[in-house]
Amino acid sequence: MGRPPCCDKSNVKKGLWTAEEDAKILAYVAIHGVGNWSLIPKKAAGLNRCGKSCRLRWTNYLRPDLKHDSFSPQEEELIIQCHRVIGSRWSSIARKLPGRTDNDVKNHWNTKLKKRLVKMGIDPVTHKPVSQLLTEFRNISGHGNSSEPFLRNFKTEPSNNSILTQSNSAWEMIRNTTSHESYHNSPMIFTNPTSSEFQTAFHFTNHSNHPLNGATSSCSSSSSSASITQPNQGGQAPVTTFSWSDYLLSDPVLPLSSQTQVVGSSATSNITFNKNENFNTQGESSSQNIASKVSGTCHPASSFVDEILDKDQEMLSQFPQLLNDFDY
DNA sequence: AAGTCACTCAACCGCAGGACG
């Protein structure tokens, strides 16, 4: 038996809000304050809206402290940096941007920033250059031979065409690819971005002196990506020093600490997170899933997750202020 | 001028977690 609906949906208005409805919300808040949204249909006469819908209207549009102008370059850069570190935790990102809502940030990311990164050859999920992802994928998939049909689907020359023609994320494709058959059938074409494109990209994502640069997380996004690497500057070949593929393909008997080196753990950061933030739930299950698919055993993946958890603890212990900035 | 397409963004949906009785 499921949970009953929050209101009688057949009797409730949906869709865009009118000025009159907005006025009723404002009047209700002025009298009763924010909260108890479920009481609105009873207390605000003539407002035939679900309380949940009223709360959303207030939160995303009517709140007096909201900005309604377009995002500044500084705000956009902050969104990108935050997304690189914590992924699609829009409410957390929005708290760093006064006057912006999670919905604003999410929409702006999906409509502008994600596309911008893709155009620059940056995977918007991992924030790594697509070429680097492909290199790593070759390493873990055993498709290092360029004569493989899969790799022939990837152009390596710079092109004016879009970087990713059919996917928003190279990593998405890699995640979704579970057999050689699908590799071979993949119609996607990847191209290497030019150096200038990379330089433009890293204007946003990798200032060498940017205080955010050292910030790494066990889960760079909500996806299964879990590599802890820093993109290189200026279009040079990126150097992966800590990749989940290391765990998937390395000898599980050897101590992991001797096989990997984590970058950024000694750097400073002003992107900070609450200690209660659970970065590992999705990444853990996903990486284990990938591990099962790729290696047929879960040992390397669980070691990988353990290592990530350790590194998270290490990072947080080094930067106590990390525990305070994001409120949940 | 009309039709189509792509884009934006407000709003909806389902789920999860905390508070409370």
Add this chain to the structure above:
DNA sequence: GCGTCCTGCGGTTGAGTGACT
């Protein structure tokens, strides 16, 4: 411990609109 209510969150949808053919 359990059920209910409320709130918050992230993903998704679809109406509106402008650009393009």
